Amino acid sequence: MLDKFRFLTAGESHGKCLTAIIEGIPAGFEINPDFINNELKRRQGGYGRGGRMKIETDTIEITSGVRFGKTLGSPVTLVIQNKDFENWRKIMSTTPEDFTDEKSFTKFRPGHADFSGSVKYNQTDLRNILERSSARKTAIEVAVGAVAKQILAQFGITCSSKILQIGNGKTEEEFHSEIDKAKDAGDTLGGKFEVIFENLPIGLGSYVHWDRKLDGKIAQAVMSIPAVKSVSIGNHHAYKMSGSEFHDQMYLDENGKIVRKTNNAGGIEGGMTNGEPVIVTAVMKPIPTLRKPLKTVDMKDMTETEAHFERSDTCAVEACSVVAENRIACVLVDEFLMKFGGDSLTEIKNRL
Numbered sequence: 420m421l422d423k424f425r426f427l428t429a430g431e432s433h434g435k436c437l438t439a440i441i442e443g444i445p446a447g448f449e450i451n452p453d454f455i456n457n458e459l460k461r462r463q464g465g466y467g468r469g470g471r472m473k474i475e476t477d478t479i480e481i482t483s484g485v486r487f488g489k490t491l492g493s494p495v496t497l498v499i500q501n502k503d504f505e506n507w508r509k510i511m512s513t514t515p516e517d518f519t520d521e522k523s524f525t526k527f528r529p530g531h532a533d534f535s536g537s538v539k540y541n542q543t544d545l546r547n548i549l550e551r552s553s554a555r556k557t558a559i560e561v562a563v564g565a566v567a568k569q570i571l572a573q574f575g576i577t578c579s580s581k582i583l584q585i586g587n588g589k590t591e592e593e594f595h596s597e598i599d600k601a602k603d604a605g606d607t608l609g610g611k612f613e614v615i616f617e618n619l620p621i622g623l624g625s626y627v628h629w630d631r632k633l634d635g636k637i638a639q640a641v642m643s644i645p646a647v648k649s650v651s652i653g654n655h656h657a658y659k660m661s662g663s664e665f666h667d668q669m670y671l672d673e674n675g676k677i678v679r680k681t682n683n684a685g686g687i688e689g690g691m692t693n694g695e696p697v698i699v700t701a702v703m704k705p706i707p708t709l710r711k712p713l714k715t716v717d718m719k720d721m722t723e724t725e726a727h728f729e730r731s732d733t734c735a736v737e738a739c740s741v742v743a744e745n746r747i748a749c750v751l752v753d754e755f756l757m758k759f760g761g762d763s764l765t766e767i768k769n770r771l
């Protein structure tokens with residue numbers, strides 16, 4: 420769906436590494452690996468994360484497309500080594516001689532890709548589904564987004580996010596106590612968060628085709644994040660507001676510039692940025708792996724049983740908001756490059 424800033428990622432959760440190749444970055448942009456590492460650290464943090472995050476300290480390696488800190492215009496390759504791979508070398512081996520069924524499992528985990536994935540890809544070991552469907556791959560997606568963010572930052576475009584609700588909690592203290600309660604009960608939680616991008620130029624996206632609307636593109640990107648179940652742009656109470664309450668009326672300031680007193684549209688009208696901050700809200704469902712396991716079926720002998728449990732987060736809403744920031748950054752940089760595009764930073768600056 421991205422036209423100018425395109426990327427693919429590869430890698431299994433316990434495989435050797437995660438990789439991304441990004442195509443379409445013009446020459447001359449400064450890419451700082453420390454910034455990418457800091458975004459990776461933010462994704463690993465947050466109250467309620469599980470044991471895996473303590474094993475991995477994600478670090479980026481840039482293996483192509485950048486020389487002496489600046490992009491060359493050629494594809495940029497990013498790699499994150501999975502530190503846990505040392506313990507999984509044999510189990511995740513790519514060669515048939517190493518075959519083992521250690522760590523294989525056949526008990527579907529409700530809320531995961533296990534059931535449909537095993538039917539779709541004709542697999543009898545659910546490990547073959549878990550490894551790629553896992554949210555581990557969001558680490559490399561964050562790394563790609565951290566490149567996108569650095570490009571946007573060179574034009575003054577900034578981004579932030581915050582958690583709005585976890586369980587019934589609406590303050591940070593309540594978030595923690597809700598998570599503690601869930602953890603003690605062997606249960607999990609989801610929540611709601613908001614991402615804001617500021618200083619975007621007017622006219623990113625378009626109304627001319629269904630697949631060029633910026634709100635649609637952002638919704639797809641955020642909805643693609645594992646466990647995200649709803650996305651909205653602007654005031655998510657629109658369904659209960661009247662037109663006169665909801666729409667952002669226009670006025671002229673003392674310099675004759677058009678201004679708004681509200682931003683219920685969340686910065687997008689007609690599928691295009693309108694110069695106001697872009698505001699995206701999303702809901703993450705509760706983590707589907709529970710220490711107090713859910714009822715399920717074992718595909719081995721078709722008996723009722725309890726779901727397979729593997730080290731897991733209690734709540735990952737904070738991490739999810741970081742992933743969302745970075746996924747949206749990719750959509751915005753794509754639109755930005757389509758509008759102002761060229762082969763170098765200098766060319767884009769002249770057009771802007």
Ligand SMILES: Cc1cc2nc3c(=O)[nH]c(=O)nc-3n(C[C@H](O)[C@H](O)[C@H](O)COP(=O)(O)O)c2cc1C
Pocket residue numbers: 469530531532552553554557644645646647704706707708730731732733735738739742
């Ligand atoms: C940052 C992040 C961390 C996650 N951590 C876990 C986890 O530790 N355990 C788990 O069962 N699901 C976790 N999930 C959610 C699952 O990956 C997701 O629910 C599952 O792959 C099914 O996809 P779906 O919910 O989009 O249908 C996480 C999601 C995100 C975004």
